[in-house]
Structure formats: C-alpha cells, structure tokens
C-alpha cells in the first residue's frame with residue numbers, strides 16, 4: 001500500500017462542527033464521490049445500495065424539520081464507550097470522549113428522565129447547515145446469499161460508506177455519519193418526504209460540506225489501539 005492511501009485513511013475523520021451552507025459541493029465532486037461508491041466491494045457483487053444525494057435547499061430544510069428522539073438504550077450503550085479524560089481515552093485507545101456529549105448524557109441516573117422529558121429534536125441540529133446529504137438505502141428483502149440476518153449485505157453497505165468517505169476526504173470535503181436517519185420514527189418521515197418505497201430501509205446518512213469557521217473540535221481526540229492488541233500472528237494469541 002502506498003504511503004498516500006494510508007495517509008488519506010489516517011486523515012479521514014468525523015467532523016461534527018457546522019458546515020457553511022453556501023459552500024456547495026460541486027457536481028464534479030459529487031460525481032467523483034458517487035463513482036467511489038459505485039466501485040465499493042459488495043457481497044456477491046450485489047451492489048445492494050441506492051443513494052439519494054440531496055442538495056436542494058428546500059428539501060434539506062424539510063428533512064431538517066423531521067424530529068427524532070434519543071432512546072434510553074442508545075444513552076446507556078453510548079455511555080459504555082466513554083472516557084472521562086483525554087488521558088483515559090489515550091490509554092484505552094478505543095471509544096470517545098464523554099465531553100463530546102451533553103452533560104445529561106454522561107449521567108446514567110438521568111437517562112430515563114432525559115428520554116422521557118426531552119422533546120424530539122429536529123434533524124437540522126445534526127445536519128448543521130450541510131449543503132449535501134447522502135442517504136444510503138437498501139432493500140432488506142434481498143439478502144446476501146445464505147447470510148444470516150444479511151450480515152454480509154450490511155457489511156457491504158459499510159464498504160460503500162468508507163469508499164464515499166475516503167473519496168470525500170481526498171477532495172478536502174468534510175463528512176459526518178448520521179445514524180439517526182435510520183431510527184424510527186425519523187426513518188418513516190424521511191421515506192415519506194423523499195418518496196422512498198416503504199419496503200426499503202435507510203442504512204445511514206452522511207452529511208458533507210466545508211466547516212463554516214476554522215474547524216475547532218476541542219472535545220475531539222482521535223485514538224486507535226496498538227496493532228499488538230488486535231493482530232495475531234498465525235494462531236490466536238493471548239492478549240495480555
């Protein structure tokens with residue numbers, strides 16, 4: 001592997017700051033990104049994805065008005081990935097900084113009341129001015145051959161995600177995954193607004209753009225495990 005592709009992979013990151021709605025992605029840029037998706041590996045070459053590229057301002061606004069509620073399960077499982085200091089996160093090498101999230105998401109004793117008392121929030125809070133949203137959709141009736149739960153089909157959608165993300169990164173375009181687009185009831189509202197057939201499923205959405213001001217992500221620390229904690233030479237080795 002050449003150094004440049006490894007560097008691109010290292011530099012690809014989740015951008016959670018607002019994008020400038022006036023800094024559009026060009027048609028040429030979008031075509032390159034969709035071309036990258038086109039060449040993604042998929043189980044049995046099923047190419048089990050459809051992609052809606054939404055840049056129409058009115059439609060983006062309509063999508064932004066869709067509301068979604070955080071579930072208690074999400075809060076509990078999200079909490080399990082937290083580190084409470086940069087030092088702890090750096091030591092662990094996995095997970096995320098708890099300080100990236102609102103204080104009430106960091107207090108398990110409040111999870112129940114947070115889910116009960118917080119009104120559904122509009123997707124515009126996640127979209128943060130994005131000039132382009134990609135929604136990746138698949139047909140759950142068609143699974144990868146003999147793949148329980150369509151495990152291999154779903155992995156294929158992840159390959160599409162990575163191809164898109166790396167292509168965007170190579171063009172200097174920032175990206176954030178928005179899993180919330182596939183949660184109920186938001187998913188149903190989105191399908192209605194966008195005319196997506198009822199039997200299809202939204203896998204995930206990605207927002208693309210250019211950060212408004214200088215990208216400031218003070219609560220963000222990207223870490224990875226050491227290779228020695230996941231790489232086994234030949235046989236499974238006990239990891240200390």
Ligand SMILES: Cc1cc2nc3c(=O)[nH]c(=O)nc-3n(C[C@H](O)[C@H](O)[C@H](O)COP(=O)(O)O)c2cc1C
Nearest residue numbers: 012013014015016095096176177178179180204222
């Ligand atoms: C399947 C999947 C779903 C994700 N969902 C979200 C999401 O809903 N919101 C978000 O901000 N990041 C999401 N992410 C991004 C991860 O949190 C992120 O990739 C990880 O923390 C590593 O950080 P990095 O992307 O900056 O390297 C998702 C990533 C993947 C692969």
